[in-house]
Amino acid sequence: MIQIDGLSKWFDLHIANQMHVKPLRTISFDVEPGKFMGLAGPSGIGKSTILKCIYRTYLPSEGSIWYDSAVWGKIDLATANERQILHLRRNEISYISQFLRVIPRVTAVDIVAERLTARGVTRADAIEQVKLMLQRLALPEKIWDAFPATFSGGEQQRLNIARALISQPRLLLLDEPTASLDYRTKTVVLDLLHEAKKNGTTMIGVFHDLEWLKQIADDTVTLDPSVHAAPLQQV
Amino acid sequence: MEHLQININDFDDELSPFDGIDHTLTWKDEPLLKVRRLNKKYGSGCMLCESEHGMSEKVNRCPNCATVWAMRNVSFDLYPGEILGIVGESGSGKSTLVKSLYFDEVVDQGEAYLQAYEKQDTNIFELSNQQKRFVRNHLMGMVYQNPLLGLRMNVSSSGNIAEKLLAADHRHVGFMRARASELLNQVEIPISRMDEAPKRFSGGMQQRVQISKALANRPPLLLLDEVTTGLDLSVQAKVLDLIRRLQRQLGVAMLVVSHDLGVIRMLADRTMVMRNGRVIEQGMTDQILEDPQHAYTQLLVHSLL
Ligand SMILES: Nc1ncnc2c1ncn2[C@@H]1O[C@H](COP(=O)(O)OP(=O)(O)OP(=O)(O)O)[C@@H](O)[C@H]1O
Ligand SMILES: [Mg+2]
Ligand SMILES: [Zn+2]
Numbered sequence: 458m459i460q461i462d463g464l465s466k467w468f469d470l471h472i473a474n475q476m477h478v479k480p481l482r483t484i485s486f487d488v489e490p491g492k493f494m495g496l497a498g499p500s501g502i503g504k505s506t507i508l509k510c511i512y513r514t515y516l517p518s519e520g521s522i523w524y525d526s527a528v529w530g531k532i533d534l535a536t537a538n539e540r541q542i543l544h545l546r547r548n549e550i551s552y553i554s555q556f557l558r559v560i561p562r563v564t565a566v567d568i569v570a571e572r573l574t575a576r577g578v579t580r581a582d583a584i585e586q587v588k589l590m591l592q593r594l595a596l597p598e599k600i601w602d603a604f605p606a607t608f609s610g611g612e613q614q615r616l617n618i619a620r621a622l623i624s625q626p627r628l629l630l631l632d633e634p635t636a637s638l639d640y641r642t643k644t645v646v647l648d649l650l651h652e653a654k655k656n657g658t659t660m661i662g663v664f665h666d667l668e669w670l671k672q673i674a675d676d677t678v679t680l681d682p683s684v685h686a687a688p689l690q691q692v
Numbered sequence: 693m694e695h696l697q698i699n700i701n702d703f704d705d706e707l708s709p710f711d712g713i714d715h716t717l718t719w720k721d722e723p724l725l726k727v728r729r730l731n732k733k734y735g736s737g738c739m740l741c742e743s744e745h746g747m748s749e750k751v752n753r754c755p756n757c758a759t760v761w762a763m764r765n766v767s768f769d770l771y772p773g774e775i776l777g778i779v780g781e782s783g784s785g786k787s788t789l790v791k792s793l794y795f796d797e798v799v800d801q802g803e804a805y806l807q808a809y810e811k812q813d814t815n816i817f818e819l820s821n822q823q824k825r826f827v828r829n830h831l832m833g834m835v836y837q838n839p840l841l842g843l844r845m846n847v848s849s850s851g852n853i854a855e856k857l858l859a860a861d862h863r864h865v866g867f868m869r870a871r872a873s874e875l876l877n878q879v880e881i882p883i884s885r886m887d888e889a890p891k892r893f894s895g896g897m898q899q900r901v902q903i904s905k906a907l908a909n910r911p912p913l914l915l916l917d918e919v920t921t922g923l924d925l926s927v928q929a930k931v932l933d934l935i936r937r938l939q940r941q942l943g944v945a946m947l948v949v950s951h952d953l954g955v956i957r958m959l960a961d962r963t964m965v966m967r968n969g970r971v972i973e974q975g976m977t978d979q980i981l982e983d984p985q986h987a988y989t990q991l992l993v994h995s996l997l
Contacts (some may be wrong), residue, residue, distance in 0.1 A: 459996060468983070471986075471987030472987065472990050472991055472994065480847065509982070510981075513976065513979060514976075514978045514979055514980065514982050514983065515979070516975075516979060516983055516985065539962055539976050540721050542976060543774075543961055543976065544721075545960075561930060562930065562933045563933070563936075571940070575939075575940075654823045656901055673984060
């Protein structure tokens with residue numbers, strides 16, 4: 458489903474005395490369709506950088522990211538044009554970060570439903586599905602129609618998860634999706650991820666808690682700071 | 693951006709395993725608006741500044757002849773239903789760009805093509821005045837920072853909209869009233885106030901009337917120049933919200949000019965950075981904000997975020 462080949466990323470900061478920052482040395486790994494690939498390694502090693510390169514929030518500096526898209530078949534996400542990436546983000550690739558990009562004055566229900574209506578699902582059907590999802594994530598019903606700007610970190614994170622999972626993405630990128638959740642909600646999220654996997658979603662994820670990672674990951678790439686050229690071990 | 697970088701043929705023995713359909717055939721992604729090498733100068737120009745690399749990117753005024761280059765080789769594509777943000781400091785040429793597209797300013801050189809127009813292959817700057825009026829009335833809407841430019845302050849809100857409908861040859865009074873109330877309702881102006889003049893409205897309401905007027909003839913393209921600048925923060929949020937909702941509901945494409953990266957972050961799918969009349973960088977909005985490539989964009993992002 459995804460083949461990462463010699464990916465690296467550096468930042469040339471032209472301000473601050475021409476700093477050259479290289480958070481990610483060369484990395485390569487493959488993920489089979491419907492599998493969960495965990496990313497592990499110490500803080501600052503570049504786990505989030507990998508995810509952001511795949512989502513193209515960062516422009517990869519070197520290497521390729523072959524992705525098997527439903528629309529075009531294989532496509533290199535590292536060099537695909539912006540219009541293609543936007544199309545994939547709308548239809549195939551979702552990303553759950555630790556933070557919700559809060560949009561003022563759009564209700565929780567609508568933020569999630571938007572993902573479905575953008576694809577042509579009727580509003581009524583979308584809201585039906587969204588409510589089921591929010592219920593499972595135990596988001597208190599009284600805040601469904603409120604604006605998420607005022608939500609707690611954990612509530613925003615659940616909304617984020619709902620938003621990403623509702624559209625049954627083909628590829629799901631997860632960056633510490635459960636960081637601010639309590640034990641019970643974490644379990645629900647894990648269940649939802651298992652379900653998504655059953656439905657064929659391929660996932661690449663970072664969990665700071667390795668016990669949780671073990672429960673869902675089929676395979677793990679551990680990034681190792683001591684291996685200079687290829688900080689990669691396929692476990 | 694010019695051509696698709698899909699190497700599907702490299703893998704033709706390994707077609708998409710999912711449905712066997714070659715979706716490359718159904719992937720149509722034609723720009724609504726193509727803009728090529730727009731130039732606008734104030735002054736006569738000279739040998740130095742007229743030559744391609746004669747003038748530093750760090751200024752827009754020619755050191756030799758004092759000509760101001762408000763736009764220098766501006767090119768971009770805007771796709772149907774997308775929001776393209778245009779960001780840059782004061783004087784970078786953002787307003788000049790949208791005003792030129794709306795024919796409020798005359799460009800010196802350059803081309804623009806509108807796919808929604810029957811003469812898709814004609815540079816809109818070479819149209820006759822009558823054709824330009826048609827494009828302005830039917831295919832574009834403009835929302836100015838200053839509502840005085842977009843509204844008649846002493847004419848009722850419904851009258852403001854009717855003016856735009858009349859320009860598109862609507863004559864039926866009943867239709868015009870119905871359309872005006874529909875439009876004002878869409879921007880959350882109470883119907884009970886449709887016959888009030890905008891001069892009695894707050895700044896936020898005036899901007900909403902301006903937006904509804906710009907949308908009167910259902911154009912596929914809306915140009916918005918700093919529409920929330922100067923409004924209170926809470927009013928700003930409401931107007932931005934409205935813009936976002938309209939874009940989702942109507943699928944209208946927008947060029948959103950702002951010097952405020954917060955506005956751009958909230959609205960734009962893609963963003964273009966301007967400086968001294970030139971396009972410095974363009975990309976997906978999150979990428980421009982989190983991984984800006986150009987030194988100037990890095991400064992902009994770090995000082996304004
Ligand atoms: N009529 C004019 N005569 C001379 N110079 C002009 C004229 N109109 C605009 N300019 C110059 O053209 C340049 C671009 O102006 P423009 O209004 O497009 O900037 P802007 O990016 O919209 O700025 P702001 O953020 O302040 O609105 C500026 O240097 C401006 O001084
Ligand atoms: Mg301006
Ligand atoms: Zn000159």
